[in-house]
Amino acid sequence: MKMPYEVPEQKKIRLIIDTDAKCEADDQYAIVHAVLTPRFEIKGIIGAHFGTRSRTSMEESYAEIKHVLGLLGEGKRIEAYKGAPVKLPDPITPVSSAGAELIIREALSDDPKPLYAIFLGPLTDLASAYLLEPAIASRLTAIWIGGGVYPEGDAEFNLSNDIDAANTVFGSDIPLWQVPKNAYNMMRVGLAELAVKVRPHGAIGRYLYEQLIAHNMKNGHRPDWPKGETWVLGDSPAVGLLLDEHSFEYDFVTAPSIDSLMKYIPRSEGRKIRVYRSVDSRFTLEDFYAKLSLFAGCTE
Template sequence: MSMPYDVPEQKKIRLIINTDTKCEADDQYAIVHAVLTPRFKIKGIIGAHFGTRRETTMEESYAEIRHVLSLMGLQDQFEVYKGAPVKIPDTSTPVPSEGAEIIIREAMKEDEPPLYVIFLGPLTDLASAYLMEPAIAGRLTAIWIGGGAYPEGSREFNLSNDIDAANVVFQSPIPLWQVPKNVYDMVRVSLAELAVRVRPQGEIGKYLYEQLIQHNMDHGHQAHWPKGEMWVLGDSPAVALLLDEHMFEYDNVAAPRIDSQMRYVPGQEGRTIRVYRSIDARFTLEDFYAKLALFALSESDKE
């Protein structure tokens, strides 16, 4: 794995990826984007659960992460961990896991580059890590793809899978960047675009494309999603914001409490979080397409 450039050591960051990889088809794109990004020193990838539709969702995510890395020939370069298999039972009780433990271990290290943890699904493992070791709060920054649009909030998939965990994190001192649904939905792509820009790029490009097309067909009977000839690569902003934080595209807002209907309830004082109101989809997608093409080229040169 190599890019035709490097990044100054002082600009590199530590990164942990927490992903409900097998719930649909876009987490895989974000994982590939992240592992091909020279700025990131990836300290672990955590498989996350995606609700109660099946008892094995975390295990499915864990297996899918390993499969993606294997297709890239990178299975020995990154540690993969199992997150919590279920949501936390309440706002006081963690669900211990390998994922929560690696977050704690990395956060508590001294004299290391800044630590960021991106969450592409529920916040279960971050909430558990914080409940297990509150001292991590000032030692990492979390980026979460989840939650409804501000100011009211609304039902949203990642949030729905652990509302209590979101409330733990929102009420904690952990620096948090939130990318709500109306913002992550901005990363729209057409299937034709993916056929041209992703499918030709080696074995991993073929897999990314084909698994998304299969998911699209498998769920075609649903009334409102998917739409048929487009997709949203909604997890990819978590990667792009660590390349450029889009400093003019967010607001610092008082962290709300979240009720059982996933609405935002104001009233919390002294705690602010960063909430994004837009994302540069062109920058996000073109960086991914370029890195994927460069990786495919480097792999073909080895043959």
């Protein structure tokens, strides 16, 4: 769709999205937001696995990406790719996939636009691409939604699905922006808010709302999550930070290693990564709501 404004060509970026889209209900919001953002030239969306809860989790994510793109009418313009079906067996052995090949191909291309890749689940496909072709390290910037709270670290879902991959990426020279769970948990929304600002906007708005409500009810028996009347759109900061990088909301941290309990082990020296303390939920959510409304108005 065409927005009522232009984005200068010099401001556009290439983007790869890697997402465990069928894990729960928030990846879909980030996918739609990215697709509706004219600054982004999306080079592909990779379906990621989401651990051992399902043997077909990557395939489920891939199918969900295809479904969301179909609802947006973008199934022919934007291609979906299959990522690794399982985590790395160890920190030095890649799991080859079409998704890893996409990352390598785009990173090594002659396109002058900067390449960014956002990871909304495990880092398996980025780590695999790097292990297969280390030359990509200087040719893209990665944004990862994942990891526990600094400085100690703790259990976190995206990290838990491939600790070895996180250690591989942290130990590499790939420029990395990490959005740990204390930052991404700031993306709180109410279900009433989504009913007003998402559900009315076309088939994609109805789907985004209804699939989230279905997850809310399906998990209603759990004592800790979800809360009942709220959700966290925790993957959406990856999109918001590529619109405005929140220059005063992060620290440069020497990349730690991560143990089996998902605790950070500090290193006295080594490369620095950008670790976000906070994200602007108002900015990110309002940009998404506006683009969704404009999209629905153009298609209805």
